[in-house]
Amino acid sequence: KAGVTQTPRYLIKTRGQQVTLSCSPISGHRSVSWYQQTPGQGLQFLFEYFSETQRNKGNFPGRFSGRQFSNSRSEMNVSTLELGDSALYLCASSLADNSPLHFGNGTRLTVT
Amino acid sequence: DQQVKQNSPSLSVQEGRISILNCDYTNSMFDYFLWYKKYPAEGPTFLISISSIKDKNEDGRFTVFLNKSAKHLSLHIVPSQPGDSAVYFCAGVGMNRDDKIIFGKGTRLHILP
Numbered sequence: 001k002a003g004v005t006q007t008p009r010y011l012i013k014t015r016g017q018q019v020t021l022s023c024s025p026i027s028g029h030r031s032v033s034w035y036q037q038t039p040g041q042g043l044q045f046l047f048e049y050f051s052e053t054q055r056n057k058g059n060f061p062g063r064f065s066g067r068q069f070s071n072s073r074s075e076m077n078v079s080t081l082e083l084g085d086s087a088l089y090l091c092a093s094s095l096a097d098n099s100p101l102h103f104g105n106g107t108r109l110t111v112t
Numbered sequence: 113d114q115q116v117k118q119n120s121p122s123l124s125v126q127e128g129r130i131s132i133l134n135c136d137y138t139n140s141m142f143d144y145f146l147w148y149k150k151y152p153a154e155g156p157t158f159l160i161s162i163s164s165i166k167d168k169n170e171d172g173r174f175t176v177f178l179n180k181s182a183k184h185l186s187l188h189i190v191p192s193q194p195g196d197s198a199v200y201f202c203a204g205v206g207m208n209r210d211d212k213i214i215f216g217k218g219t220r221l222h223i224l225p
Contacts, residue, residue, distance in 0.1 A: 004155070033212070040121075042217030043156070043201060056212045090155050098205065100146060101213065103155030 002026065004104035006091050012110045018079040021107045025072050025093030031055075032074040033101065034066060037088040046089075049074055081111045115139045116204050118216035126224050131189040133219050135202030138183065142214075143207035147176060147187050150199045150218070159200075160187070189221075197223045 005024040013019050025032050033048040033056075045058035049068035066076040072093070078085055088108050092101035117136045125131040135145075144163045148156035162169040162176045162185065169176050175188045189196055202216040 006155075035215075040217065042118075043203075043215040045212050045214070048212060058212070092155070098144065100158035100161065101148075101156075103148075103157065105153065105155045 004091055004093050004102050006089075006104035006107050008107060009105065010108050010110075012112060013081050014112050015081055015083060017081050018077065019081060019109060020075055020077045021089055021091075021109075023074045023076075023091030023093075023104060025074070025091075026095075026102055029093035029095050029102070030072055031094045031097075032068055032072060033092050033094075034074070034076050035090045035092065036060075037090060037106070038086075043090065046076065078109075083111050085109065086111045114216075115142075115214045116202055116216040118200075118202055118219045120219050121217070122220040122222065124222040124224055125192050127194060128191045131187075131192045131196065131221055131223070133187040133189075133200050133202070133221065135185045135187075135216055136183060137185070137204050139204060139206070139214070140183070141206045141211075142204035143211075144205055145176070145178065145185055146203045146205070146213070147174075148201040148203065148215075150201065156201055192221075192223050194223050194225065197221060 007022045031050045034046040035043040048056040052068045063079045068074045088106045090106045092103045146161040147159040149159045150156040178185045199218045201218045203213045
């Protein structure tokens with residue numbers, strides 16, 4: 001069974017631009033969540049989607065948004081990029097509530 | 113407010129010895145806890161979990177201990193192997209369906225030859 005796939009793996013953008021990251025969950029997984037990882041901050045929760053509905057949201061500004069499609073694939077969008085948005089963005093899917101998360105390898109975003 | 117704390121940013125252990133990674137939490141509503149391991153340039157992978165009704169869970173070389181009264185859990189790896197060098201994240205999950213997983217900041221484990 002294929003794992004969680006995130007594209008692209010690496011991305012370089014300039015301040016003020018916007019970016020869209022994509023995540024394909026494991027087949028059959030309906031829950032998709034997104035995390036931001038920065039040095040010293042660990043994994044910070046962005047949002048979670050289940051059956052195309054945002055079920056939970058972390059403490060990030062409105063520039064960070066996401067959506068989930070009917071095939072469970074998810075995208076996250078960051079508008080008006082800032083230097084501090086440079087991070088590894090991880091997507092994870094899970095089979096059911098209280099099931100372990102399965103992470104993709106992440107998209108490393110660099111904002112210059 | 114950090115609900116899950118991993119107070120040691122890094123830890124070095126000799127190969128073959130026991131590695132003990134610690135985690136403290138403040139949220140008494142956590143229903144179960146998980147440990148994830150992360151290599152550079154890869155996403156975290158699930159390692160082991162423990163329900164709040166248990167005090168120990170073992171899987172091969174990995175054992176997680178939970179002390180609810182102290183709000184403390186630890187991951188023991190014995191014997192430690194070179195491939196165990198990675199960042200380890202502790203996480204807690206509440207009992208409600210909408211509760212999100214809260215991760216600690218991670219501990220980087222170095223296994224020394």
